[in-house]
């Protein structure tokens with residue numbers, strides 16, 4: 738999970754979201770009504786997906802695990818808790834089906850003051866909460882919110898760990914001896930960067 742920079746939507750699309758959100762507020766929509774409204778807004782969802790795809794790291798990568806194909810628009814604050822946020826652009830993130838349907842689902846833990854525990858990569862830098870051990874591909878929590886984020890999104894799923902570690906090993910091997918920009922800090926311990934996305938893109942996608 739790395740920082741995602743949220744783009745500003747075209748004014749006509751932003752107006753459509755505003756209008757639809759107003760409709761939900763006026764009708765005091767509950768979760769089923771919000772889901773129905775969201776499901777019926779196919780053209781809006783297609784355009785939103787396009788903007789989320791452009792924001793994602795890599796090609797349509799999930800904004801949570803960074804690995805799976807981002808096939809779903811996830812409501813970061815679930816509709817079960819916040820149905821009136823169905824058309825709230827800051828609440829939309831691109832997720833793979835595993836993160837969305839098998840990991841996060843309706844989970845949205847809060848602290849004792851009611852503040853969200855999960856890290857929203859489009860609202861804050863995950864680097865403040867998570868640390869990646871490059872050589873093993875394992876995330877370690879720096880904060881209690883980081884711990885909740887790792888658990889809810891399953892960021893240390895074995896396939897993800899193996900993939901990150903393999904990417905790091907391959908990338909490390911691509912750096913020419915005595916030349917080129919180092920892909921990552923190789924100072925020991927190798928745990929300085931939050932994600933292999935930190936390596937230069939030409940090397941990442943080779």
Ligand SMILES: [Zn+2]
Nearest residue numbers: 799802833836
């Ligand atoms: Zn994912």
